[in-house]
Amino acid sequence: MPTTVKIIDIVVSDLAGAIEFYRRLDLEFVRDQYMPDDHAGCDLPNGLHLMLDTDEMRSKTTAHWTPPKLGRVFLTVEYDSAAEVDAKYAELVAAGVTGLQEPYDAPWGMRYATVADPSGNGVDLYANLAAS
Incomplete structure (x- = not known):
């Protein structure tokens, strides 16, 4: 089975600020009902999904993860x-x-x-x- 990329996850320090920024690019993120302060998603064409996760959420879900000094995405x-x-x-x-x-x-x-x-x-x- 070929590899299929379905989701891109961008880690952000301020979820509300990120949602507002990406809204200016006409991307509408919906906050997750279970983690509204730490996770939001946006459906894109062709079945791709773009996610925003906070630094705090990523550090809880990924062992040994720390935010980089500069964005790499x-x-x-x-x-x-x-x-x-x-x-x-x-x-x-x-x-x-x-x-x-x-x-x-x-x-x-x-x-x-x-x-x-x-x-x-x-x-x-x-x-x-x-x-x-």
Whole structure:
């Protein structure tokens, strides 16, 4: 049986802040009824599920785990045009989100920008330049 990735779990230090941040990217997380302060999930297209777990929950469920100093996950969000990438980046930075890379035309044919979620995890914003 081939390996199938069904869930991506992002560990965050502030669940409410993370939910609000990802809502700005049009991702709607629902808090878990059994662990509303530590876990939330969001269904994505094609059966993929994105989860947010707090540092506290991860340290309870994973032996010897400690939060990294910097996020090591980069979620990538696709937009239809370069203008949308620029607008979303500007909107997020204006709302106080940390910008890690201002929008630019990458040599691999994409308009690309990067911000950090409230826990320091990277979020890339991109659009294919051919489609823009």
